[in-house]
Amino acid sequence: MDAESLLLSLELASGSGQGLSPDRRASLLTSLLLVKRDYRYDRVLFWGRILGLVADYYIAQGLSEDQLAPRKTLYSLNCTEWSLLPPATEEMVAQSSVVKGRFMGDPSYEYEHIELQKVNEGEKVFEEEVVIQIKEETRLVYVIDQIDKAVAIIPRGALFKTPFGPTHVNRTFEGLSLSEAKKLSSYFHFREPVELKNKTLLEKADLDPSLDFMDSLEHDVPKDEETEAQRLKPKDAGPGVSRWRGATPWWYCAACSGQASPSIMLPAPGTMATSMWALVRRTWTCPSCYRRGQPGFLKSLNMIFLSFSELGLVVLSYLLISIIVWFQVLTGPLSQGTHL
Numbered sequence: 001m002d003a004e005s006l007l008l009s010l011e012l013a014s015g016s017g018q019g020l021s022p023d024r025r026a027s028l029l030t031s032l033l034l035v036k037r038d039y040r041y042d043r044v045l046f047w048g049r050i051l052g053l054v055a056d057y058y059i060a061q062g063l064s065e066d067q068l069a070p071r072k073t074l075y076s077l078n079c080t081e082w083s084l085l086p087p088a089t090e091e092m093v094a095q096s097s098v099v100k101g102r103f104m105g106d107p108s109y110e111y112e113h114i115e116l117q118k119v120n121e122g123e124k125v126f127e128e129e130v131v132i133q134i135k136e137e138t139r140l141v142y143v144i145d146q147i148d149k150a151v152a153i154i155p156r157g158a159l160f161k162t163p164f165g166p167t168h169v170n171r172t173f174e175g176l177s178l179s180e181a182k183k184l185s186s187y188f189h190f191r192e193p194v195e196l197k198n199k200t201l202l203e204k205a206d207l208d209p210s211l212d213f214m215d216s217l218e219h220d221v222p223k224d225e226e227t228e229a230q231r232l233k234p235k236d237a238g239p240g241v242s243r244w245r246g247a248t249p250w251w252y253c254a255a256c257s258g259q260a261s262p263s264i265m266l267p268a269p270g271t272m273a274t275s276m277w278a279l280v281r282r283t284w285t286c287p288s289c290y291r292r293g294q295p296g297f298l299k300s301l302n303m304i305f306l307s308f309s310e311l312g313l314v315v316l317s318y319l320l321i322s323i324i325v326w327f328q329v330l331t332g333p334l335s336q337g338t339h340l
Helices: 003-016 022-039 090-096 136-151 223-236 238-242 287-291 297-309 313-331
Strands: 043-050 057-063 072-076 110-121 124-135 153-155 159-161 167-169 187-189
Touching: 003 022, 003 043, 022 043, 022 057, 022 072, 043 136, 072 136, 090 124, 090 136, 110 136, 124 136
Parallel strands: none
Antiparallel strands: 043 057, 057 072, 110 124, 153 187, 159 167
């Protein structure tokens, strides 16, 4: 929320049931303008509030003229006095990631974490319990940094990049259209690009360098789904477990790749096959998914269908014609003992 339009933004955000009292709003509106003047920021954003047991943390961020430059983060306990937080480091991330639970609301509060560290005494090596103390202020830096990297987003066109490098606010941006607002490709992570640097020149050919200079949300995968997919593939995925046609990569269906739950019904409407014959078995899952389901006639029928469909249309046509010919031979005059 921009400090200059703070009151309107707070009204829009209060629809979720969380809001600020009138005195807090007045204090924020005044103090953030003073922060912008004293620290000489180009823009000041009200980041939000982190609830604590004793007090709440009110977070603000200051931006320089280059909107993608490292942001300065400040916190306050009373919406009047603001303190500057240090930037997050790898050491802070490693220490604070083990702390769980609610914030206390006291920056000087220290959490205690016990770690086992190896100690060498001559030729002997043994483990010793070491108590590590982590300040809540350090944890606050870590949490804000992780939230910014994960969910700080802006719509496409809100910022533009000049040929000289700096990124500025697009004063002509009036919002996304209804059709564009429904697309994930219309939103970017509000940070330096990471995935964009790994794209090929062919993938970047259709991108506008003045607008598409950050990572899009289009190809983001939630951590829970990514972890589940990685858990399933080594042990329960179709190619490795089913033993059908070895370990062909295109054996994966949606359930195997973590995009859907394994089905126990013959037709699986919620799944989408990703093999070369996806149009044929669009509503079918692979045998591995059915092996984890309930046994029965429907499961066997589906596996027979899948095994024959793997042979291809040409082989299936040949087998069908052969079966018809042999059926006619067996039921024709020769089967009745008639001589031609």
